[in-house]
Amino acid sequence: MAVVFQKTRGLTDVETHYCPGCTHGIIHRLVGEVLEELGVLDEAIGVAPVGCSVLAYNYFNCDMSEAAHGRAPAVATGIKRLLPENVVFTYQGDGDLASIGTAEIVHAAHRSENITTIFVNNAIYGMTGGQMAPTTMIGQRTTTSPYGRDAATTGMPIKISEMLAQVPGATFVERVAVNTPGNVRKAKKAIKRAFELQLAGKGFGIIEVLSTCPTNWGLDPVKALRWLEDNLMVYYPLGNFRDYQEVENA
Numbered sequence: 454m455a456v457v458f459q460k461t462r463g464l465t466d467v468e469t470h471y472c473p474g475c476t477h478g479i480i481h482r483l484v485g486e487v488l489e490e491l492g493v494l495d496e497a498i499g500v501a502p503v504g505c506s507v508l509a510y511n512y513f514n515c516d517m518s519e520a521a522h523g524r525a526p527a528v529a530t531g532i533k534r535l536l537p538e539n540v541v542f543t544y545q546g547d548g549d550l551a552s553i554g555t556a557e558i559v560h561a562a563h564r565s566e567n568i569t570t571i572f573v574n575n576a577i578y579g580m581t582g583g584q585m586a587p588t589t590m591i592g593q594r595t596t597t598s599p600y601g602r603d604a605a606t607t608g609m610p611i612k613i614s615e616m617l618a619q620v621p622g623a624t625f626v627e628r629v630a631v632n633t634p635g636n637v638r639k640a641k642k643a644i645k646r647a648f649e650l651q652l653a654g655k656g657f658g659i660i661e662v663l664s665t666c667p668t669n670w671g672l673d674p675v676k677a678l679r680w681l682e683d684n685l686m687v688y689y690p691l692g693n694f695r696d697y698q699e700v701e702n703a
């Protein structure tokens with residue numbers, strides 16, 4: 454019988470620990486599929502963050518390293534410089550990348566390290582119990598903003614993609630979401646493009662993926678997808694902010 458669908462070889466057979474309805478799993482699968490389709494699973498080295506995806510090193514079917522909180526781009530820099538023929542990526546949450554790791558990601562982009570970053574923005578610190586992140590929405594209730602995030606005391610949510618699109622060394626910047634089948638397909642396309650650019654030696658690429666955290670948002674999985682669409686996608690518009698061709702023609 455013809456096989457019409459099978460799980461990607463890019464992921465191991467380990468059952469993930471993610472909560473029901475959490476979209477970390479979809480993003481893992483897209484990265485795994487892309488690595489498999491590009492035929493680079495044997496050359497790929499991922500760097501796992503601190504956060505809910507800390508165990509990503511058990512799930513991706515390639516070599517993996519763990520980095521201290523926020524330091525994945527620095528660890529990936531070392532790996533890629535030592536092993537330039539390998540395909541190196543970081544997988545980081547918004548607490549990891551946009552809070553404690555802000556310096557690392559900005560400088561990795563500035564240096565145009567030839568690495569790919571998968572940035573999972575779920576607008577909250579998931580693993581540690583739902584604290585406010587720099588990406589939390591204004592008015593969003595979290596365990597550390599029980600009355601809702603207040604711009605007067607915490608500023609506005611940080612727009613990482615828009616910020617990095619200003620950095621000359623960032624050669625690919627795109628924001629995607631995984632809330633509908635159509636958007637999942639677009640997300641995969643963006644992830645593939647970023648890895649292709651790395652293979653061509655074109656420098657730093659980042660894909661920001663708007664993701665859900667039903668557990669800490671206090672919503673069921675379907676309502677979480679709606680909340681993502683009605684809130685995150687409004688403040689964080691989807692789209693490509695930078696592609697290598699523009700950089701080349703600038």
Ligand SMILES: Cc1ncc(C[n+]2csc(CCOP(=O)(O)OP(=O)(O)O)c2C)c(N)n1
Pocket residue numbers: 503504505506522545546547548549550553573575577578579580581586666
């Ligand atoms: C230096 C340091 N500070 C704080 C922590 C605690 N900590 C672990 S995970 C985490 C939040 C992770 O949130 P995010 O990156 O958004 O990932 P998510 O869990 O939502 O996927 C924090 C604050 C830590 N481990 N190390």
Ligand code: SF4
Pocket residue numbers: 470471472474475476477505575579580665666667668669
């Ligand atoms: S706490 Fe949130 S981000 Fe973490 S696995 Fe559960 S739903 Fe996903």
